[in-house]
Amino acid sequence: xxRPLTTTTNTSDIAKRxxxxxxxxxxxxxxxxxxxxxxxxxxxxxxxxxxxLSFAFxxxxxxxxxxxxxxxxxxxxxxxxxxxxxxxxxxxxxPIAGLVSMAVGYVVYRVAIPRxxxxxxxxxxxxxxxxxQLFGSVEFFGGWGGTEVxxxxxxxxxxxxxxxxxxxxxxxxxxxxxxxxxALMHSxxxxxxxxxxxxxxLASSVGIDVVRYRMANVLISNFFLALTGxxxxxxxxxxxxxxxxxxxxxxxxMYVVIGGIAYSLAGPLVGALILAFVPEYMRVAxxxxxxxxxxxxxxxxxxxxxxxxxxxxxxxxxxFIKVDWTKLLGRAKKPPGPPGSQ
Amino acid sequence: xxxxxxEKVGKxxxxxxxxxxxxxxxxxxxxxxxxxxxxxxxTTVFNLITGMIRPTSGRIxxxxxxxxxxxxxxxxxxxxxxxxxxxxxxxxxxxxxxxxTGFHMRNRAGVLREFLHTxxxxxxxxxxxxxxxxxxxxxxxxxxxxxxxxxxxxGHQRALGVSIALACDPVLLLMDEPVTGMNPTESNEMVDRxxxxxxxxxxxxxxxxxxxxxxxxxxxITVISYGKKIAQGLPDEIKxxxxxxxxxxxxxxxxx
Numbered sequence: 001x002x003r004p005l006t007t008t009t010n011t012s013d014i015a016k017r018x019x020x021x022x023x024x025x026x027x028x029x030x031x032x033x034x035x036x037x038x039x040x041x042x043x044x045x046x047x048x049x050x051x052x053l054s055f056a057f058x059x060x061x062x063x064x065x066x067x068x069x070x071x072x073x074x075x076x077x078x079x080x081x082x083x084x085x086x087x088x089x090x091x092x093x094x095p096i097a098g099l100v101s102m103a104v105g106y107v108v109y110r111v112a113i114p115r116x117x118x119x120x121x122x123x124x125x126x127x128x129x130x131x132x133q134l135f136g137s138v139e140f141f142g143g144w145g146g147t148e149v150x151x152x153x154x155x156x157x158x159x160x161x162x163x164x165x166x167x168x169x170x171x172x173x174x175x176x177x178x179x180x181x182x183a184l185m186h187s188x189x190x191x192x193x194x195x196x197x198x199x200x201x202l203a204s205s206v207g208i209d210v211v212r213y214r215m216a217n218v219l220i221s222n223f224f225l226a227l228t229g230x231x232x233x234x235x236x237x238x239x240x241x242x243x244x245x246x247x248x249x250x251x252x253x254m255y256v257v258i259g260g261i262a263y264s265l266a267g268p269l270v271g272a273l274i275l276a277f278v279p280e281y282m283r284v285a286x287x288x289x290x291x292x293x294x295x296x297x298x299x300x301x302x303x304x305x306x307x308x309x310x311x312x313x314x315x316x317x318x319x320f321i322k323v324d325w326t327k328l329l330g331r332a333k334k335p336p337g338p339p340g341s342q
Numbered sequence: 343x344x345x346x347x348x349e350k351v352g353k354x355x356x357x358x359x360x361x362x363x364x365x366x367x368x369x370x371x372x373x374x375x376x377x378x379x380x381x382x383x384x385t386t387v388f389n390l391i392t393g394m395i396r397p398t399s400g401r402i403x404x405x406x407x408x409x410x411x412x413x414x415x416x417x418x419x420x421x422x423x424x425x426x427x428x429x430x431x432x433x434x435x436x437x438x439x440x441x442x443t444g445f446h447m448r449n450r451a452g453v454l455r456e457f458l459h460t461x462x463x464x465x466x467x468x469x470x471x472x473x474x475x476x477x478x479x480x481x482x483x484x485x486x487x488x489x490x491x492x493x494x495x496x497g498h499q500r501a502l503g504v505s506i507a508l509a510c511d512p513v514l515l516l517m518d519e520p521v522t523g524m525n526p527t528e529s530n531e532m533v534d535r536x537x538x539x540x541x542x543x544x545x546x547x548x549x550x551x552x553x554x555x556x557x558x559x560x561x562x563i564t565v566i567s568y569g570k571k572i573a574q575g576l577p578d579e580i581k582x583x584x585x586x587x588x589x590x591x592x593x594x595x596x597x598x
Contacts, residue, residue, distance in 0.1 A: 191443075191446075192446070194432075194435075195443055195446075198432040198433060198434055198435070199432055201394070201430050202426075202430040202431065202443075202506070203443075204394075204413075204415045204418065205392070205414065205418055205423070205424055205426075205506075205507075205510075206418060206423075206443050206444050206446060206447065206506065206510055207415050207418040207419045207446060207447035207510065208415055208443075208446065209415045209416075210415065211413075
């Protein structure tokens with residue numbers, strides 16, 4: 001398939017660009033548009049959204065992970081421990097957290113990945129429980145009460161201890177995460193991942209080393225989960241084992257499902273946004289929050305199997321201006337083809 | 343030259359012997375058919391050759407190299423390609439994109455060069471697309487090149503499976519029931535294509551139920567039943583072989 005020789009700017013392109021510009025403007029100006037409590041919710045949304053991104057990332061190769069929060073926790077604890085016990089600069093702890101997460105992930109998953117999706121899934125469940133237990137039982141990590149309070153990160157004179165600073169810090173992490181994932185998904189390695197996700201048998205028949213590519217995918221996901229953990233520490237300043245349990249790992253899956261599992265980049269963010277804010281606006285006693293969340297999830301799964309974005313994509317096409325969401329939102333439905341296509 | 347040799351190959355699932363003591367060789371440049379009643383173990387043999395399952399005994403030698411314990415992707419890289427009995431396709435890719443995956447292994451400009459989209463990488467891409475289109479035309483899927491694989495009718499999906507295998511530029515092509523479900527016209531076209539593939543120098547190991555096709559194009563036939571070889575020879579010999587006929591009695595062969 002060759003590109004058209006002329007590029008005509010039609011209504012849908014303009015609409016696309018305007019929409020993108022508006023979204024960017026809102027995102028950048030947000031701290032001035034909402035109050036501190038809402039801003040905090042947005043910061044959490046970005047954090048949970050990033051966790052969702054890393055879940056969606058491994059789903060692409062057919063590996064659902066039930067341990068997102070565990071690696072998030074490993075990243076958080078690495079940063080917390082290095083800052084409180086070794087007095088390291090926050091910025092240095094970030095790549096170290098990523099590498100630790102990858103190293104531990106490699107050791108654990110080299111046994112699981114060659115054995116397929118079910119084994120991987122089981123390992124994930126075990127890891128989700130074991131890691132939380134580890135953080136709680138070992139004194140070095142501060143036990144169930146958590147680590148010591150760490151100092152907020154700083155660059156020169158700028159200290160990231162206010163909601164606004166943390167919002168922009170979080171946004172930076174999110175943007176880096178999105179850019180890296182986008183680049184990887186559209187690279188040669190990304191095309192192999194797409195093939196693996198669509199047909200394992202056919203992929204190995206055409207010479208793709210399924211185990212190796214899957215491992216690479218999972219380790220990259222681990223890396224960014226840990227980075228999300230480092231950021232989360234800057235926000236929360238204390239690492240408590242209760243945060244990083246199976247419950248959270250399952251929530252992460254819900255963000256992706258609600259946002260739309262086919263949308264690897266925007267889906268998790270939309271899902272996290274909805275699940276963060278819907279309970280807020282329900283304004284009922286907090287005991288009902290879980291039930292309401294559960295009901296929302298069930299309704300979405302039944303009536304909107306493609307998730308929110310799947311539904312939006314259907315609506316937007318016929319009567320609204322034809323906006324091509326596919327590339328914009330990292331939709332997996334029509335993946336980038338192998339060399340020479342598109 | 344014996345391109346592929348199975349030496350006393352066996353595969354047990356507990357007490358069930360799916361394949362036992364199987365000995366045969368495929369001569370380079372020939373069309374070799376593997377036939378037998380349903381459940382005889384033919385697809386198992388294919389799975390053993392391509393590395394999807396490991397034999398419990400015996401050796402598999404390809405091009406003078408022992409490939410018995412190799413992984414599927416390595417075996418594919420050594421030059422064995424396969425079309426499947428079931429439909430395994432990249433359903434969300436177009437026909438062209440499906441076939442292009444076969445070029446993933448070859449025509450590589452190098453990972454870094456590809457990442458930077460250099461001239462060499464783009465040339466490789468163009469060449470791959472060109473060759474992919476040739477294969478697509480050859481298999482009769484020309485007008486469908488942009489159609490999603492998942493939308494194709496069954497017969498075309500089969501043809502696409504063969505196209506992907508051809509895209510890997512194989513030395514040995516394993517074809518698992520390529521004409522099953524086709525009408526006589528389509529069947530004849532496929533037979534014609536198989537012969538043309540052989541003319542290009544590809545050795546073919548064929549599993550097929552249609553006796554008309556098998557007897558028509560095979561240079562050599564191996565017959566298995568219940569996992570064991572019961573006969574081997576030229577089509578005329580096999581046609582008259584008593585054991586083969588007995589094995590097939592009650593079997594719904596496509597005599598058309």
